[in-house]
Structures are given as C-alpha cells and as structure tokens.
Amino acid sequence: MERLESWKLALERLRSAQPADWAEAGRVVAEIVRMSTDATLRQAAEQALPVLRQAVVNDDHSVTQAAQRRLCVVLEVVHGLTAPRFGRRNAMPKKLSSEDRARKMLGLPLAVQLTCDDINQAYRRAAKGMHPDHGGTAQAFIDLAAARDVLIHPGAHKDA
Numbered sequence: 001m002e003r004l005e006s007w008k009l010a011l012e013r014l015r016s017a018q019p020a021d022w023a024e025a026g027r028v029v030a031e032i033v034r035m036s037t038d039a040t041l042r043q044a045a046e047q048a049l050p051v052l053r054q055a056v057v058n059d060d061h062s063v064t065q066a067a068q069r070r071l072c073v074v075l076e077v078v079h080g081l082t083a084p085r086f087g088r089r090n091a092m093p094k095k096l097s098s099e100d101r102a103r104k105m106l107g108l109p110l111a112v113q114l115t116c117d118d119i120n121q122a123y124r125r126a127a128k129g130m131h132p133d134h135g136g137t138a139q140a141f142i143d144l145a146a147a148r149d150v151l152i153h154p155g156a157h158k159d160a
Contacts, residue, residue, distance in 0.1 A: 004082050007032055011075040020064065022055040025071055032074065044077045099154055102147035116152055123148040 007028065014025045029052055032045040048070035055067035096104070103110055106122040123144065130136035130144050 003035065004078060008075070008078045008082055011071065011078060015068070015071055015075060020055075020068070022052055022064075022067055025067070026052040026056060029071075029074060038077075038081060041074070041077045041081060044074045048074050098150050102150040105144060105147040106151070108151075114151065119148060119151045 010028045011025075014021060014028065026049065029045045029048050033042055033049060036042045036045065048067075051063070051067045051070045055063050100110055106119070106126050108114060108118070108122050126144055127141065128134060130140045132138050132141060
C-alpha cells in the first residue's frame, strides 16, 4: 500500500507538470510494471510504457497527448486501488426471489409491471435459442417454461 501511495504521488506530480518529463514518467511506469502485484495495474502500465518511451524521443503533439492519456489511465487504476472502500466487502450477493430469477432468465426488467403478453413474448424470444432443436438443452428449455409459469401464475409458486 505504501508503494501505491508513492506511485500515486509521483504520477500526479508528473501529470500536472507543464513541460512533462516523459523520461521520468517512463521510469515510474516501468517500476510499476516490475513491482506491481495487481494484474490490472500491471497491464495498464505495460500498455502505457511504449507510448511514454515514444514521447521521450518524439515531441509530436499527438504522441504527447497519447502519452498524457496513458499516464491518466495508469493513475486512474492507482486511484481505484488506493481509494477507501465502504460497505460489506466480500459479502455474498442477496438471493433473488423465484420471480426475479424468472425475470432474469426471460430477460425482463425486475421492477416493471408485466402483462401476460409481455411475458409470453419474452418467452418466445428466449425459447428460440434454448429449444433443443436449435442448439439448446432440454433442461434449459424446461427451466425457461417454468420461469414463464412462475411469472404468469405468481401466487402458485413458493420461493425456493
């Protein structure tokens, strides 16, 4: 975490410097590539490194803009890693009700009042790809029909 903070400060300083020191930016990003344990940060730094090296030798406006953008991407990833996280970390997502599972299976929105025609139309659309004759499995097709039944007759089925 301490290393992330020092990289963050260095990247912010380099980003805000007016005559940008692309050689120094390249050194910081190369250090991130070598020492970072986070795959996303390492990937962002690896993608930025060639552009930063190009900016050292080529003072073209488009190259320096690309280098500035890549530096901002690396900085954004570092910010995401150092930002405080609130709430329940690593908590399991809330279980969906049988009606919500059926809506997801049919590709219907969760918080909208549905008519029987809406449900049947969504069922027909989903059944085209799930039918065993068209590459789907028999169990998936049966589950799809059960999802339609849950939505059409909501009181007849209990939450599982």
